[in-house]
Amino acid sequence: MSATIGPGMFVQIHYTLRDNRGNLLESTDGEDPQSFVWGLGAVVPGLEMALEGSAAGEVVNVTVAPEDAYGLRDDTDVFDVDLSEFPDPSKVVIGQEFSAEGDDGTTLTMRVIEVHETHVTVDANHPLAGETLNFQVRVVEVHPATDDEVLAARAELAEQRSPEGEVS
Numbered sequence: 349m350s351a352t353i354g355p356g357m358f359v360q361i362h363y364t365l366r367d368n369r370g371n372l373l374e375s376t377d378g379e380d381p382q383s384f385v386w387g388l389g390a391v392v393p394g395l396e397m398a399l400e401g402s403a404a405g406e407v408v409n410v411t412v413a414p415e416d417a418y419g420l421r422d423d424t425d426v427f428d429v430d431l432s433e434f435p436d437p438s439k440v441v442i443g444q445e446f447s448a449e450g451d452d453g454t455t456l457t458m459r460v461i462e463v464h465e466t467h468v469t470v471d472a473n474h475p476l477a478g479e480t481l482n483f484q485v486r487v488v489e490v491h492p493a494t495d496d497e498v499l500a501a502r503a504e505l506a507e508q509r510s511p512e513g514e515v516s
Contacts, residue, residue, distance in 0.1 A: 350403045351490040356385045358493040359399070361485050368480040381488045386502040392417040395483055402487050412481040421478035428467045440468055 352357055355468035360381040365374040376382055394416030402408055402500070416421050431437040444460045462469035493501070 351492065352400045353402045353490050354494045356493055356498075357386045358489070359384055359386050360488040360490075361399070362488060363483050363485045366482045373476070373481075380465060383501075385493045385498055388498075388501055388505060390501060392481070394446065394481075395485070396481075399485065399487070402425050402490075403495065404487050404490050406487045408483075408487070410483045410485065411505045412483065414478050414480060417479065417481050418474040418476045419478075420471050425472040426461070426469065427472075428464075428469050430467050431464075434468075482506050 351357060360383045362376045362381050363374070364372070364377065370467075382391075384395065389396075392412060394412030395410055397416075398410040398412070399408060431440065436442050440460060440463055442460055442463060445457060447455050447457050450456045456472045458470040458472045459475070460468050461471050471504055
């Protein structure tokens, strides 16, 4: 009997991600598969739950609602910041991403969406917030995670969420 995806399992997948309009957002085709330990939150919750019970070789098509992916868009996360807050205001451009500390001490990643004479408008929503995501996943490998795989997965997640680093 082959191993199936569930708590404490090391998983490798290839996937193609499209939005609800069919636009390609990401794909691991031609790259190494994505690896993660199931249950640590390395992939969006809706995808993780849909993969539970799958085995190597299976193809799973999953539609994930915004609430089970990157959340709904929050209009209060779009706001203005004085240009004087930037180290070099002349180099601020639309699409630029930067991190700042929020009022509660958490790190916020924001994108510049408008540049004005005295301020910029930024969006702190995840770029895929509010989007329904459509995954086609091919499960490459599933096995019980080793201690080293769990430690590596936790370290990678901590790095992605650290105040010094960008949230990915």
